[in-house]
Amino acid sequence: MVINETGTVDLRKVAIIGCGFVGSSSAFALMQSGLFSEMVLIDADEERAKGEAMDISHGVPFARPMKIYAGTYDDITDASIIVITAGAGQKPGETRLDLVSKNISIFKSIIPEIAKRKCAGILLVVSNPVDILTYTALKLSGFPENRVLGSGTVLDTARLKYELGEHLGVDSRSVHAFIVGEHGDSELAVFSSATVSGVPISKMCELRGHYNHEENTHKISEAVKNSAYEIIEKKKATYYGVAMAVRRICEAIVRDEKSIMPVSNMMHGEYGIDDVMLSMPAVIGARGVETMVPIQMDEEETERLQKSAKTLRSVIDQAL
Structure with a gap:
């Protein structure tokens, strides 16, 4: 106890x-x-x-x-x-x-x-x-x-790592990238700071023979965003992936790991967003959310994150 x-x-x-x-x-x-x-x-x-x-x-x-x-x-x-x-x-x-x-x-x-x-x-x-x-x-x-x-976009981020791993032909555990924002249609993949074991994602793509960066990243992010819809259409529900995400989050809490995960947590002015809970990387340990971790995003990604927050805020205002 x-x-x-x-x-x-x-x-x-x-x-x-x-x-x-x-x-x-x-x-x-x-x-x-x-x-x-x-x-x-x-x-x-x-x-x-x-x-x-x-x-x-x-x-x-x-x-x-x-x-x-x-x-x-x-x-x-x-x-x-x-x-x-x-x-x-x-x-x-x-x-x-x-x-x-x-x-x-x-x-x-x-x-x-x-x-x-x-x-x-x-x-x-x-x-x-x-x-x-x-x-x-x-x-x-x-x-x-x-x-x-x-649980936020912990599963979405896993899906992103999986898709990038498949695309590049590398172990998905070596991919370091986040899906942030809403766990839903306005979520966004932060490619500007994504790496594969420290190598920027664009450079890694070229090393593996992929040069159509804009087309490929769009295709991958859309596949991640729509994967739940595809699974639900085929088998009526999704549950195995999110169950593994639940296990992983619990593991970080019980073991006080201080792991960084994109969980739903409260925003207090970061990126110009306030009084909305959405997914951003945070340090997770025995006390729950210890601190949010600011990640590098370009101007377009920041704007999309703010748009995602506005979507959630409008729903909150109507529903609560």
């Missing part, structure tokens, strides 16, 4: 609220991770939560000892991380922003339940539209900003 400024948390306990495709996949990924020794699953459909807990528990003999069970909000008080995946899923033809009203209503029933139990853990919002819902969770919970973050 660890006592922080707000109360006591068990670093080895995680709670997941919402047992749909994303919630159950995240629970499965976290069971395999070995990060936690206890996991509680909560869902409006109690039988669904019980079934998922039973099913995932049967894999424990192949992993590490772990207590997995369905519970209630009373079981989350001492969880170090509360992962929120509850909400309506994105349907074919829908944008993430189309989910706003439905999922804000759901959050208005979930977040007060967390707040009134004086939970001392970190809220990790995964439900879409994640930037809007992370902002909603922050305002409804009364938690300090560092303890409320969204």
Whole structure:
């Protein structure tokens, strides 16, 4: 047990609220991770939560000892991380922003339940539209900003690294680049500061025989932005990739890694943006978001980021 400024948390306990495709996949990924020794699953459909807990528990003999069970909000008080995946899923033809009203209503029933139990853990919002819902969770919970973050563009960034790795024929783990802004249609790939093991992306492309930089970067960024739509069209939902993103973020928190990830966090005048939560690289550790990391962007990228922020701000103004 660890006592922080707000109360006591068990670093080895995680709670997941919402047992749909994303919630159950995240629970499965976290069971395999070995990060936690206890996991509680909560869902409006109690039988669904019980079934998922039973099913995932049967894999424990192949992993590490772990207590997995369905519970209630009373079981989350001492969880170090509360992962929120509850909400309506994105349907074919829908944008993430189309989910706003439905999922804000759901959050208005979930977040007060967390707040009134004086939970001392970190809220990790995964439900879409994640930037809007992370902002909603922050305002409804009364938690300090560092303890409320969204999965943001962590998955989009992984998709970008994958696409660049495929394009260049290199290990995607050697690609250093970010998707920033909204986790959605106004997101942008920051190519101006992208590198492959320190080599600027344009130079690396030429080393690998690619010279049509503008055409190629546009094609890759569009593939990343539209990948969720393509997956949803083919299999009705996306969940494995985001489950791995949830696992990675939890890992950085539990191990106090100080890793830099593009999570949804609050802007306070950076790049001319204020009072909006969107994805920008930030140092992630045991306290949640420690500090935002300013990355180099050219003038066009900065303008696009500001436009993305305005899109989110207009939705917030209408919805809250």
